[in-house]
Amino acid sequence: MSIIAFLYGTVLASFITLCADRIPKHVSILYPRSRCDNCQVQLRYWQLIPIFGYLFQLGHCKNCHHHISPISTCVELIIGLIALHAPLNHPLQLICFILFYGFLLFISLTDLSHQFFYSTGLLGLLPGIFIFESAKRWEWQLGCVMITTLLFLLLLAHLTNGLGSGDIELILIFEILLGFEQTMWIICISSLLALFTILLTRHQSRIPFVPFLSLGFLIVTQIFYYM
Ligand SMILES: [Zn+2]
Incomplete structure (x- = not known):
């Protein structure tokens, strides 16, 4: 149960990170799919996996080798850990x-x-x-x-x-x-x-x-x- 809560936390953190990046720029949160900030190449699905996407790429874009900021990954980790305390038995x-x-x-x-x-x-x-x-x-x-x-x-x-x-x-x-x-x-x-x-x-x-x-x-x- 803890692992599921952690994973949900990381996915939620990843989604909110995307919202916080796009909403102030008036860009849709559904389309287009995320891209590398440097080379603008669309990220593959495995690169979008919270925490692991960053680790698999060793902190660098697979395409242009540009350094990827670890902030999003840290945020996913923190929110994942907080989700461990989520009151799962009380829906409200x-x-x-x-x-x-x-x-x-x-x-x-x-x-x-x-x-x-x-x-x-x-x-x-x-x-x-x-x-x-x-x-x-x-x-x-x-x-x-x-x-x-x-x-x-x-x-x-x-x-x-x-x-x-x-x-x-x-x-x-x-x-x-x-x-x-x-x-x-x-x-x-x-x-x-x-x-x-x-x-x-x-x-x-x-x-x-x-x-x-x-x-x-x-x-x-x-x-x-x-x-
Ligand atoms: Zn790139």
Whole structure:
């Protein structure tokens, strides 16, 4: 059962990666079939197999030997591992689980590859209310949301264009779902990850923060919920 959940997770991740690449460019998600970014040759079916397609090609296009970014394969692996925790015996929760992680991945990838944030994609995160236990303590959550909002407004007043509006909306949703303490951990971990990335890649321009927030969210939820 675990293997099937993992495989479904990798296929879903592969499909959402394609959606996040094509939808901002107004290209159909059904046609044409995927191509190599460099030589534009249509990929064969075995090259499209999540994770293994990359491994079989040893990270290089079979046709032009151009280096293939490992990001998609990493995403497939991460979502495959998350799918191991899918509530398979509860159909409603399972739908919420797929919607939540699907949309989280979508908004992260569009921010990463197009620096474009789909605010409407945040609506897809609301089914998370049915997944995370702490989301049910509304009185406590309301207080936390207000405090965190205030803290962020103060923080923003001191930073110059450090965060985009999408980042703040996403943080507030994490706040509603997980509460104050875990959201603070998410901000801390994602900021550190972003800082390391800037130092390692010597990135000069604005880096998309939504993917780092999502990564921080995954790390914190894995620690608090499943360990
Ligand atoms: Zn190629």
